[in-house]
Amino acid sequence: VKKAKTAKDSNTHGLTKCRVLLAELEAHPDAWPFLTPVNQKAVPGYRKVIKKPMDLSTIREKLTNNQYLNLETFIADVNLIFDNCEKFNEDDSEIGRGGHSMRRFFDKRWTELLD
Numbered sequence: 001v002k003k004a005k006t007a008k009d010s011n012t013h014g015l016t017k018c019r020v021l022l023a024e025l026e027a028h029p030d031a032w033p034f035l036t037p038v039n040q041k042a043v044p045g046y047r048k049v050i051k052k053p054m055d056l057s058t059i060r061e062k063l064t065n066n067q068y069l070n071l072e073t074f075i076a077d078v079n080l081i082f083d084n085c086e087k088f089n090e091d092d093s094e095i096g097r098g099g100h101s102m103r104r105f106f107d108k109r110w111t112e113l114l115d
């Protein structure tokens with residue numbers, strides 16, 4: 001029997017799914033370009049082109065600091081990683097292909113976890 005969903009319950013379950021999804025993204029073989037913030041001094045043009053940088057370690061920090069209100073705000077930050085990647089990298093490049101691979105994996109997993 002499904003328990004009545006209170007706001008707190010949805011939030012708790014939503015956050016549990018965020019933790020599961022983030023752990024799987026961090027462990028993915030194609031995650032390496034996305035694990036830490038892009039070093040904007042080392043990557044010419046990145047600061048100018050990408051208005052809202054995002055990476056998996058920043059998402060981990062925000063999750064730890066309870067900065068995600070629900071699954072949707074978490075999904076928005078993960079998609080920011082992939083959108084930034086598509087904007088800056090050619091589809092036919094190692095990082096570009098990695099971004100598409102990670103987005104496909106993430107889309108499949110969060111839809112599977114939807115309650």
Ligand SMILES: Cc1ncccc1N[C@@H](C)c1ccc2c(c1)OCCO2
Pocket residue numbers: 032033034036037038039042043085088089095
């Ligand atoms: C996701 C992304 N988009 C655009 C540029 C970089 C990156 N990732 C960084 C970590 C990165 C990924 C690969 C690298 C690198 C830095 O510095 C030089 C060697 O290859």
